[in-house]
Amino acid sequence: MGKRKRKNKGTKEEPEDLVKAPHSFVIRKGNVGKHVEQLMQDFRIVMEPFTASNLKLRKKNVIKDFVSISSYLNVTHLAIFTRTDKSPYFRLIRMPRGPTITFKIAEYSLTHDVISSLRKPHVNSTLFHTSPLLVMNGFTNNEDLKFKLMTSMLRNMFPTIDIHKIKLGTIKRCVLFNYDHESGHIEFRHYAIKVKPVGLSNTVRKLMTGKKIPDLGQFSNVEEAIEQSQMATFTESEGEGDEHDETRHVTLPQKLNIRGSLKNEKSSIRLVELGPRMSLELVKIEDGVMTGEVLYHSYITKTNEEIQETKQKMDIKKTKKQ
Incomplete structure (x- = not known):
């Protein structure tokens, strides 16, 4: 008898929106030290789920290795952490042909330091199953070419959102880039988004969420517990001011997978920082992948003649490579 032919199980194709979403490699180059190494690992978590979290270096x-495989893996951005004697740097490259933007990391804090400073940290692995919401502040009303290019690079790192199709329950994190026009620095922050219903007493909220069941043994019935909870004085602590802060209140257009968060009902939104933090200063913009013409440099200015000479040298190098 002939051998049975094995049926090849066809691989499932990824949905089109996942394929078109920005994907990234986050790496370090050279000896950066343990702190910048950890900063790189923290930034990989920020870029979840469209990044290579367990990428081994x-x-x-070399950079060409990552560029050569970027098209096969739908990788659109390469983030590189480096360090010199003066400061650590953060390079962002648009794959596979550039441009390359270099930022100086003026200040940074690791995720561990940020979480340890919070009274009530919010760490949950389910936060990283979906990409974060991008918030950019201070990047408008600027006609400068370098500013537009920098804004476009940062914006395209994260997937776009269709407000007509998005499910609010999938938005669990947000990334903030805040541009300070006075200092010229870009402040980077990473937050978790917490939503809870408003207009409920603490006892009722605990019963609805089911996370912490209050002790009802001292009451004869549930009604008595609710009445006493409403009469109790409100103590102000971290997060408890959301009930009276109307600037945080929103009317939900959709039902969330959170008990009490119903459609067309008011809920309170609070941001809990996850880390890391970075203060970035734009240093250089160059064409190509770290080897092209320098389009902008914050420390070096060239005359038109010097720019033409540089272009001629770059053209000669390109012809030799061909």
Whole structure:
């Protein structure tokens, strides 16, 4: 008898929106030290789920290795952390042909430091199953070419959102880029989004959420517990002021997978910082992948003649490579 032919199980194709979503590699180059190494790992978590979280780096790896495989893996951005004697740097490259933007990391805080400073940290692995919401502040009303290019690069790192199709329950994090026009620095922050219903007493809220069941043994019935909870004085602490802060109140257009958060009902939104933090200063913009013409440099200015000479040298190099 002939052998049975094995049926090849066809691989499922990814949905089109996932394929078109921005994907990234986050790596370090050279000896950066343990703190910048950890900052790189923290930034990988920020870029979840469209990044290579467990990407292992070798000393033999060069930038061309990542560029060559970027098209096969739908990778659109390469984030590189480096360090010199003066400061750490953050490079952002649009794959596979550039441009490359270099930022100086003026200040930074690791995720561990941010979480340890909070009284009530919010850490949950389900937060990273979906991409974060991008919030950009201070990037409008500027006609400068370098500013537009920088804004476009930062914006395209994260997936776009269709407000007509998005499910609010999938938005669990947000990333903030705040541009300070006075200092010229970009402040980077990473938050978790917490939603809870308003207009409920603490006892009722605990019963609805089911996270912490209050002790009802001292009451004869539930009605007595609710009445006493409403009469109790409100103590102000972290997050408890949301009930009276109307600036945080929103009317939900959709029902969320949170008990008490119903459609057309008011809920309170609070941001809990996840980390890391970075204060970025734009240093250089260059065409191509770290080897092209310098379009902008914050420390070096060139005359038109010097720019033409540089272009001629770059053209000669390109012709030799061909």
